Every structure is written in structure tokens, then in C-alpha cells.
Amino acid sequence: MAVGIKLNPAQAEENMTGYKPPFSKQEAIIEANRCLFCFDAPCIMACPTGIDIPSFIKKIASGSPVASARTILRANPLGASCAQVCPTNVLCEGACVVLTREGDPVKIGRLQRYATDHVYSNHIDVLEAPAEKSGKKVAIIGSGPAGLGCAAELAQLGHEAVIFEKEELPGGLNTYGIAYYKMTPAISLGEIEMIKGLGVEIRCGVQVGIDISTSQLKEDFDAVFLGIGLGKSHQLNVPGEDLPEVIDALDFIAQIHSDPLHEVPVGDNVAVIGCGNTAIDALTQSKRLGANITTIIYRRGETDMPAYDFEFDLAKTDGGEFLFHTLLKEVVANDEGRVSSLVLQKSQPGPNGRPEAIAGSEFSFPCDMVLKAVGSKKQVEMLSSLFPDMEMNANGTVKLDPATGQTSVEKVFCGGDCANGGREVVNAVAEGIKGARGIHSYLSGASAESPVQPSRLGVDGAPSGSGFINPIRVTEQ
Amino acid sequence: MADLSINFAGISSPNPFWVASGPPANSAYQAHRAFEAGWGGVVWKTIGEPIVNVASRYSALNVGQAQIVGFNNIELITDRSPETNFREIAEVKKRWPNHAVIASLMVDTREQWHEYVKRSADSGADGIELNYGCPHGMCERGMGSAVGQQPKVLEEITGWVMEVATIPVIVKLTPNITDVTAPARAARRAGADAISLINTINSITNVNLDTLVPEPYVAGQSTHGGYCGPAVKPIAMNMVQSCAADPDVGLPISGIGGIGTWRDAAEFIALGSTSLQVCTAIMHRGFRIVEDMIEGLNDYLDSKGFETIYDLSGKSVASVQNWNTLDLHYQRVARIDYEKCIGCNLCYIACEDGAHQCIDLISPDERHGIGPGRLPGKPVPQVREEDCVGCNLCSLVCPVEDCINMTPISNGKEPLTWKQYEERLAKGEMASIPPHP
Ligand SMILES: Cc1cc2nc3c(=O)[nH]c(=O)nc-3n(C[C@H](O)[C@H](O)[C@H](O)COP(=O)(O)OP(=O)(O)OC[C@H]3O[C@@H](n4cnc5c(N)ncnc54)[C@H](O)[C@@H]3O)c2cc1C
Ligand SMILES: Cc1cc2nc3c(=O)[nH]c(=O)nc-3n(C[C@H](O)[C@H](O)[C@H](O)COP(=O)(O)O)c2cc1C
Ligand code: SF4
Ligand code: SF4
Numbered sequence: 037m038a039v040g041i042k043l044n045p046a047q048a049e050e051n052m053t054g055y056k057p058p059f060s061k062q063e064a065i066i067e068a069n070r071c072l073f074c075f076d077a078p079c080i081m082a083c084p085t086g087i088d089i090p091s092f093i094k095k096i097a098s099g100s101p102v103a104s105a106r107t108i109l110r111a112n113p114l115g116a117s118c119a120q121v122c123p124t125n126v127l128c129e130g131a132c133v134v135l136t137r138e139g140d141p142v143k144i145g146r147l148q149r150y151a152t153d154h155v156y157s158n159h160i161d162v163l164e165a166p167a168e169k170s171g172k173k174v175a176i177i178g179s180g181p182a183g184l185g186c187a188a189e190l191a192q193l194g195h196e197a198v199i200f201e202k203e204e205l206p207g208g209l210n211t212y213g214i215a216y217y218k219m220t221p222a223i224s225l226g227e228i229e230m231i232k233g234l235g236v237e238i239r240c241g242v243q244v245g246i247d248i249s250t251s252q253l254k255e256d257f258d259a260v261f262l263g264i265g266l267g268k269s270h271q272l273n274v275p276g277e278d279l280p281e282v283i284d285a286l287d288f289i290a291q292i293h294s295d296p297l298h299e300v301p302v303g304d305n306v307a308v309i310g311c312g313n314t315a316i317d318a319l320t321q322s323k324r325l326g327a328n329i330t331t332i333i334y335r336r337g338e339t340d341m342p343a344y345d346f347e348f349d350l351a352k353t354d355g356g357e358f359l360f361h362t363l364l365k366e367v368v369a370n371d372e373g374r375v376s377s378l379v380l381q382k383s384q385p386g387p388n389g390r391p392e393a394i395a396g397s398e399f400s401f402p403c404d405m406v407l408k409a410v411g412s413k414k415q416v417e418m419l420s421s422l423f424p425d426m427e428m429n430a431n432g433t434v435k436l437d438p439a440t441g442q443t444s445v446e447k448v449f450c451g452g453d454c455a456n457g458g459r460e461v462v463n464a465v466a467e468g469i470k471g472a473r474g475i476h477s478y479l480s481g482a483s484a485e486s487p488v489q490p491s492r493l494g495v496d497g498a499p500s501g502s503g504f505i506n507p508i509r510v511t512e513q
Numbered sequence: 514m515a516d517l518s519i520n521f522a523g524i525s526s527p528n529p530f531w532v533a534s535g536p537p538a539n540s541a542y543q544a545h546r547a548f549e550a551g552w553g554g555v556v557w558k559t560i561g562e563p564i565v566n567v568a569s570r571y572s573a574l575n576v577g578q579a580q581i582v583g584f585n586n587i588e589l590i591t592d593r594s595p596e597t598n599f600r601e602i603a604e605v606k607k608r609w610p611n612h613a614v615i616a617s618l619m620v621d622t623r624e625q626w627h628e629y630v631k632r633s634a635d636s637g638a639d640g641i642e643l644n645y646g647c648p649h650g651m652c653e654r655g656m657g658s659a660v661g662q663q664p665k666v667l668e669e670i671t672g673w674v675m676e677v678a679t680i681p682v683i684v685k686l687t688p689n690i691t692d693v694t695a696p697a698r699a700a701r702r703a704g705a706d707a708i709s710l711i712n713t714i715n716s717i718t719n720v721n722l723d724t725l726v727p728e729p730y731v732a733g734q735s736t737h738g739g740y741c742g743p744a745v746k747p748i749a750m751n752m753v754q755s756c757a758a759d760p761d762v763g764l765p766i767s768g769i770g771g772i773g774t775w776r777d778a779a780e781f782i783a784l785g786s787t788s789l790q791v792c793t794a795i796m797h798r799g800f801r802i803v804e805d806m807i808e809g810l811n812d813y814l815d816s817k818g819f820e821t822i823y824d825l826s827g828k829s830v831a832s833v834q835n836w837n838t839l840d841l842h843y844q845r846v847a848r849i850d851y852e853k854c855i856g857c858n859l860c861y862i863a864c865e866d867g868a869h870q871c872i873d874l875i876s877p878d879e880r881h882g883i884g885p886g887r888l889p890g891k892p893v894p895q896v897r898e899e900d901c902v903g904c905n906l907c908s909l910v911c912p913v914e915d916c917i918n919m920t921p922i923s924n925g926k927e928p929l930t931w932k933q934y935e936e937r938l939a940k941g942e943m944a945s946i947p948p949h950p
């Protein structure tokens with residue numbers, strides 16, 4: 037029993053593909069023809085970037101994938117990533133009327149992938165920055181989906197955008213964090229090349245606050261957008277946490293995205309602490325890289341877990357095991373100082389709903405690798421060092437105007453995980469775009485229109501429209 | 514069990530389903546297969562003086578995932594010799610004495626017609642169909658639709674046929690004409706025993722946007738073809754009903770055009786057909802489709818208490834009347850079943866952009882903020898019944914079965930036809946109905 041390399045390159049590659057395979061042209065057209073071309077389509081109301089879904093699907097059906105991709109990418113410059121990583125069950129596809137009618141929605145995500153794949157694999161540019169520039173410069177801190185969404189929108193509005201990124205590669209969690217079998221980093225990086233093609237500059241390896249100060253940024257630029265995401269995973273605060281095989285799940289996942297797949301070591305018996313979507317991703321990826329037994333250890337019950345049902349199902353399909361109502365007391369090492377087991381204890385909900393240990397229920401659990409996934413820390417520290425005056429919400433997120441992303445600090449706008457506390461890529465992109473439009477009106481006094489579902493234009497009456505303004509959220513069915 | 518057998522102008526057949534003259538009726542081999550599958554008759558691929566065909570020959574109209582909604586061909590009559598065809602007809606008749614085999618003919622001169630009519634009878638065929646319908650190729654040589662489009666010529670040539678005919682004669686009509694009853698009446702005057710309709714409609718189905726040459730493509734060119742398949746059914750039924758309703762036609766009708774299911778068949782029968790012919794649907798899926806047609810028609814007749822085809826035949830003819838006799842005071846309105854509504858709002862936009870603007874989208878607040886499809890914030894379509902003109906559009910676009918029902922409502926008014934309205938208006942008995950705002 038040990039942490040090490042379990043698979044050869046071909047096995048590793050095979051295990052890490054095929055989550056939602058791409059459509060062939062014929063499959064795409066058949067699927068596209070299932071769309072009813074709804075008016076005031078609920079799928080649009082459920083897409084945080086408000087993509088005009090019936091329109092892009094109709095263009096696939098009529099044999100115009102380029103026009104389709106244009107519709108997608110104008111609303112969401114990370115449309116290719118979102119096509120693969122969006123939890124569509126609770127977004128667009130969860131709201132699709134065809135789901136209500138026949139129990140199986142139009143596969144919007146896979147159609148979106150078909151159209152965006154088409155333009156990327158044929159090197160067709162569908163977005164354009166205007167030739168005439170405003171002369172305004174905006175600094176963007178963080179090259180994750182929020183920063184990229186903001187930069188792409190600013191470039192299309194004629195402003196100059198420069199992104200500062202502390203890591204070697206741009207993209208944030210979209211490059212380093214998404215489960216590998218959902219999307220490879222190459223997709224994220226390809227999309228970033230497209231955004232650079234709009235004139236956006238990305239300076240990697242520059243940590244704002246260390247390599248360059250925020251006051252310098254505010255001096256050199258007309259506005260600043262903050263999209264630094266969330267921090268590391270929370271500490272477990274148990275004995276043995278410092279052992280070498282106790283790893284932040286985010287670091288494990290990041291390694292999968294930086295090293296060749298077959299060079300990422302995993303244990304035989306992996307325990308994942310926590311039961312959110314990151315925990316599930318850590319479990320499925322360690323299993324797919326050759327772990328023998330993978331177990332989620334969660335202090336609450338199955339109905340309490342924050343992970344989506346479809347993610348839970350995926351973990352079970354991959355052979356993951358679950359210990360609910362179980363607390364981690366200690367990580368135990370062998371003589372060589374390697375993790376060899378855990379001390380666990382059963383729990384039950386206390387009077388205030390919090391899990392409480394059941395006395396005398398301790399037991400030992402064999403384990404050689406522990407992945408910590410008990411939620412990411414808010415960036416309070418980082419934020420207060422960057423902008424000491426910035427007003428924060430009680431939950432550690434940045435206080436801002438949701439329509440424009442404007443913060444309490446002059447010139448500074450914000451969006452993405454650091455503003456919303458951690459949601460999806462598509463939310464971060466939408467907030468980046470809102471920030472860009474906020475900056476645009478801040479700089480030019482002109483308002484950038486919010487996308488309204490085109491079919492609504494000119495029609496008075498009932499509430500309607502685009503998920504960009506006020507996305508609806510559907511429950512899983 | 515209903516009795517599906519028919520006696521069509523003297524031609525008896527175990528059921529009304531005949532293979533229409535076309536590729537599926539090209540040879541004895543196919544006729545055997547057709548009868549084995551259950552078809553009641555075969556109208557042989559049109560026989561005449563030898564011709565030569567081109568490649569390619571067919572094209573289709575596809576709509577979404579539905580393939581061959583319409584079908585187009587530029588084929589001529591049979592490319593096999595008359596000797597082969599008549600010999601094979603004799604073979605088929607020998608093996609299937611109780612099934613109907615009809616020789617379809619198309620020739621030019623009076624002498625030729627006489628010769629082919631006699632040879633048909635000699636082969637043992639149960640009847641003859643005169644192909645006056647082919648709209649491509651043959652018409653350029655003065656045959657096919659060139660005959661069917663001129664009642665005088667049709668009457669004369671049919672007269673030649675009747676001079677020597679000893680077996681029943683069916684005249685097959687072309688739809689490429691303004692009033693189909695004119696050639697139908699001419700057929701009657703010439704003494705024909707029955708009519709069949711429709712043959713194919715002039716068409717170009719699609720242009721290849723790479724070559725800019727329509728399909729079917731023949732060495733850089735194409736030609737006007739003949740259109741058939743499901744898309745032509747409404748046109749065919751309109752013509753069948755017109756002939757059935759015309760006392761000056763008064764002949765048995767073999768209905769053709771887009772038939773593929775027992776439902777199509779039942780509709781053609783209700784509009785006045787007794788025999789039915791099928792070509793495209795067989796070309797699409799083979800002879801085996803007849804199994805469902807027979808069973809379905811039988812079950813339908815049973816369910817309605819009809820004992821034979823003749824109990825159903827023509828039942829719908831009289832309900833098709835001149836517009837002038839329709840009741841101006843009859844009213845129905847669209848009602849939406851919110852239990853079924855999925856919230857696509859296609860009814861809303863259809864009425865808004867394509868009809869009379871009488872559906873509103875209202876806030877879902879009264880429904881606990883939940884709109885159709887049980888979605889939060891989703892607007893709810895609501896018909897303003899007082900403005901609804903009862904046109905059917907919303908119910909036609911609704912993708913959910915029985916979700917929008919066109920419900921008759923009573924307005925307490927006596928029935929009133931346009932004719933009555935004009936009369937009463939003239940007499941000053943009533944005020945004029947105000948124009949729609
Ligand atoms: C394991 C995991 C799996 C996920 N899977 C999915 C999924 O399947 N689908 C989905 O939609 N969402 C998923 N998410 C969520 C999604 O990745 C995030 O919501 C999204 O990436 C947030 O974008 P962001 O731009 O706000 O932040 P991030 O993506 O975190 O990007 C922030 C960027 O800022 C940089 N940065 C931070 N501080 C500085 C500084 N001082 N100077 C310069 N640069 C700095 C960081 O290096 C980083 O590149 C997942 C998240 C995790 C953790
Ligand atoms: C390829 C093809 C060839 C045809 N050839 C003939 C023919 O030789 N003689 C004839 O009377 N009708 C011919 N027809 C017309 C059919 O008999 C029939 O009238 C028409 O196709 C409409 O019926 P459908 O919709 O069932 O196909 C042909 C049709 C097709 C598609
Ligand atoms: S971006 Fe995501 S939520 Fe929006 S349509 Fe595409 S897959 Fe659906
Ligand atoms: S809800 Fe479904 S059917 Fe309607 S437009 Fe959206 S994808 Fe198409």
C-alpha cells in the first residue's frame with residue numbers, strides 16, 4: 037500500500053476522457069432539431085450569460101455552425117469551456133421545456149460544444165474588436181473566467197485590457213481546476229488565445245501586491261477589475277494534517293493539469309474529506325488515475341451534501357464509497373512517517389443541526405492518502421492587503437453593485453468567485469462581462485446594453501428575458 | 514373483422530391497397546413480393562414503346578429530421594420491353610388469380626393504343642390504367658400530362674382505347690391542371706370505367722448550393738420532375754374530393770398521393786376513393802408497410818361499426834362545401850390546459866407575430882411565481898377569449914398533445930351564412946357586422 041504511479045500513459049488518458057463526448061455533425065443536427073425554438077426561452081433565463089440558445093441551436097440545424105458560434109461567443113467568450121464544464125442540469129438544460137415534455141432535455145451544452153469546436157478547430161475568428169480605440173486602459177487582476185470575461189468584453193468595447201496573473205499559465209481554475217475528464221486545459225488555453233487575438237495582453241507570473249502594487253495599477257490604468265477567485269482549501273485542524281500524503285485537493289487537481297497524467301501519484305486507498313463538488317472531483321480523478329479504494333468522509337448526511345446529485349451519481353458510478361455522518365479525528369502515520377490510517381468517529385446532528393460526535397464510536401480506517409476538500413477560503417487576507425479600504429460582506433466576499441461590479445474603492449470593479457463566494461465558471465464570466473460594462477459606463481458615461489433575448493425587443497408586457505440579468509435556478513430533476 | 518375486399522369498376526381485389534405504377538411495380542419479382550406482403554393489387558409500371566432513362570433520377574424534400582417529406586423523380590415509363598412486361602403480367606396473374614393486376618399504358622398513335630390494349634387483355638390483366646399524367650419527359654413527346662392537361666385530347670384518346678377494350682379502363686389524371694374535374698368529366702364522356710388520381714406534380718425540390726444545379730443532377734443539368742410523397746397528400750385529397758362531389762364525373766376513384774399509413778388511406782376513402790395506390794411510401798420503406806395499413810384500416814372500420822370499405826367511402830364528401838355556406842356565427846376559442854403547458858410560448862409568438870395578437874404573457878405571480886414547466890419567473894401565456902378569432906394557429910404550433918384545445922363557445926346567435934347575410938343586409942333585416950378592429 038503506497039502512494040505512487042498506478043497507470044501507464046494510455047490507460048491514464050483513456051480513463052480521463054469521454055465524459056460528454058463531442059457530437060458528430062449528424063448527431064448535432066438531429067439534436068438541434070429537437071429544440072422547439074421557444075419564445076422567451078426558459079433555457080436563456082437559466083443561462084447566467086444569457087446566450088440566445090434557440091438562436092444558436094437553429095443555426096446548427098440550418099447548417100451554419102460559424103454563425104452559431106458567433107451567437108454563443110458574443111454572449112460568452114468562454115462559450116467553449118462552458119459547453120463542457122457548466123452543470124447544465126441545474127442551468128440551461130434543467131430549464132428546457134423538452135425536459136418537461138419528454139423527460140430528456142435538448143443537449144444544449146453538447147450543441148454549444150459542437151459549434152465552438154467547429155470555429156476553434158477551423159481557426160475561424162468570430163469576435164472582433166473595433167478598429168477605433170477609446171484610449172482607456174484597464175488593469176485586470178487574475179486571469180480566471182471572471183478576468184477573461186471582463187477583458188474580452190472590454191476589448192470588444194474598444195478599451196485596452198491588461199491582465200496580471202500570478203501563475204505560469206492563464207485561465208485560473210478553468211485551466212487548473214476543472215475535472216480533467218470534463219475538459220482538458222488545452223480547451224481553456226485555446227480560448228485564451230482567441231481572447232488575446234482581440235488585443236488583450238496577459239502578463240503571467242506577476243503577483244499583484246508583490247510584483248506590482250495596487251497603487252501603481254491605479255496610477256497606470258483608468259480602472260481596475262479584481263477577479264482573484266478563492267483561496268486554498270480550509271484546514272482540517274486535526275493531528276497528522278502535516279504529513280506529506282495529506283494534500284489540498286486543489287493542489288492535487290492542479291498537478292493533474294500541469295504534469296503528464298501518468299506521472300501524477302495517487303494512493304491505493306484514498307480518503308477525501310468533504311462532500312462538495314471539489315471533493316467529488318478529487319475522488320473521481322484519483323480513482324480514474326488508479327486508486328484502488330476511494331472514500332468520501334463527510335460529517336453530515338447524504339441529503340446535506342453540497343455536491344450536485346449528478347456529481348454524486350458520477351462518483352458512485354466511478355466506484356466511489358461514502359462514509360456519511362463521520363468525523364475525522366486524526367491522521368495516523370506508520371514508522372516511516374507515512375499516512376497509514378485515519379481515526380474516524382460517527383456523528384449525529386445535534387440540537388442546532390451541527391454534527392456532534394457519538395461518544396465511543398471511534399474506529400480506525402485504512403488509508404494512505406488524504407485529500408482535503410472542505411471548502412475554499414475566502415480571500416479576505418489577500419483582499420485586505422491589496423485594498424485595505426475595500427468594504428466586505430460579512431461572509432468574506434467583496435461588497436459591490438451587482439449590476440456593474442463596482443466596489444467601494446474608487447476605480448475598482450470586481451467579479452467572479454471572490455465576489456460571489458464561489459459559483460460556476462459561467463457565473464464568473466457573466467460577472468466579468470458586467471464588470472466590463474460597468475467600467476465602460478464609468479469611463480465613457482455611455483451605457484453598454486445588457487443582452488435581452490432578441491425576441492423580446494419591442495414587445496411590451498410581462499417579465500422576461502435573459503439569465504444575464506437575473507438567472508433562474510432550477511432544481512435537479 | 515371488416516370486409517376489406519373491393520370490386521373496383523369490375524376489378525376485384527382482396528383489399529383496397531394497390532402498388533401504384535412506378536418502380537415498385539416494375540417486374541414480376543416485385544409483384545410476387547408485394548402480394549406476399551399483403552398488397553391487394555399492382556398497377557404495373559407504365560408500358561409503352563422502349564425508352565432510355567438517365568442517371569441520377571430522384572431527389573427529395575427533407576424537413577428537419579423527417580426524410581422524404583416530398584419525393585421527386587425524372588424517370589420515364591418502363592425501360593423494359595413490352596414483351597417482357599406482358600409475359601411477366603401473365604406469370605403473375607397465373608400465380609395470384611385473385612389479386613388485381615392492372616396494366617398501365619402510355620403510347621402515341623391510335624394503332625399503338627389498340628395494339629397495347631389488346632395485348633394487356635391477352636396477358637390476363639384485370640384492367641388497364643391510361644397514364645395521362647407523367648409530367649416530365651413523356652409530355653415533351655406529346656404523351657403523359659400533355660394528354661391529361663387537354664380534356665379534348667384525353668377524351669379522343671380514351672375513345673380509341675374504349676373501341677377495343679374488353680377489360681375495365683381507368684384513366685389516371687394529372688394534377689398539373691387548374692380544374693381536375695374537367696379531364697375527369699372528359700374521361701366519363703369517353704366511356705372510361707374509373708379514374709385514378711393524382712399523378713406527380715411538376716417540381717424542383719432543391720438546388721445544390723455548391724454546384725447551383727438542382728437535384729437530381731445529370732451532367733451539369735437538371736430538369737423539371739414529378740413530385741409525390743406525404744407533401745402532396747393535401748393536394749391529392751382536394752382533387753379526389755372534387756371529383757367525388759361532381760355528379761358529372763360519377764366514376765369510381767382510385768386515390769393516390771402521399772398515402773403511407775392506414776390513416777391516410779381512411780381519409781382518402783372518406784373523401785370518395787375505393788381503391789388506393791401507393792408508390793413513394795413503398796420506395797421509402799418497402800412492401801411490408803402494408804401490414805399495418807391492413808390491420809389499422811380493419812380495426813378502424815370495426816371501431817366505427819363499418820362492415821366494408823363502401824360503408825366509409827365518400828362519408829366526408831358532403832361536408833366539404835362552398836365557403837358561402839359556412840356559418841359566420843359559429844365560434845370557438847383557444848383554451849390552454851395549464852397542467853400540460855410546458856412554457857415554450859410558441860402560441861404567444863405565433864399569435865403575436867403571425868395572427869391576431871390575442872394571447873398575453875402574464876406574470877406568474879398568481880401562480881406562486883411559478884410559470885409553466887414549473888419554472889420560477891416564467892411568464893404564463895393567457896388567451897384573451899373575447900379577442901380570439903378562433904383561427905387554430907396556436908393549437909397548431911403547440912408542441913404538446915391536447916394542451917391547447919379549440920373549444921366551441923355559444924354566443925346565442927342563430928347560424929348565418931354569407932349568402933343569408935348578404936340577403937338580409939339587402940333587405941335591411943340586419944345591421945352589417947362591424948369590421949375587425
Ligand atoms: C475543483 C474545482 C472544480 C470545479 N469544477 C467546475 C465545473 O466543473 N464547472 C464550473 O462551472 N465550475 C467549476 N468550478 C468553479 C470554477 O472553477 C470557478 O467558479 C471559476 O473558475 C471562478 O473564476 P474566477 O475568475 O472568479 O476565479 P479563478 O478561476 O480562481 O481565477 C482567479 C485567478 O486569479 C489569480 N490571482 C489570484 N490572486 C492574484 C494576484 N494577487 N495577482 C495576480 N493573480 C492573482 C489566480 O492565480 C487565478 O488564476 C470548480 C472549482 C473547483 C475548485
Ligand atoms: C420514380 C417514380 C416513377 C413513376 N412512374 C410512373 C409511371 O410509370 N406511371 C405512372 O402512372 N405513374 C408513375 N409514377 C407516379 C405514381 O404512380 C404516383 O401517382 C405518384 O407517385 C403519387 O403517389 P405517391 O405519393 O404514393 O408516390 C411514378 C412515381 C415515381 C416516384
Ligand atoms: S454557457 Fe452554460 S448555462 Fe449557458 S447555455 Fe452554455 S452550457 Fe448552458
Ligand atoms: S427550452 Fe429547450 S426547446 Fe426551448 S429553446 Fe431552449 S433548448 Fe430549445
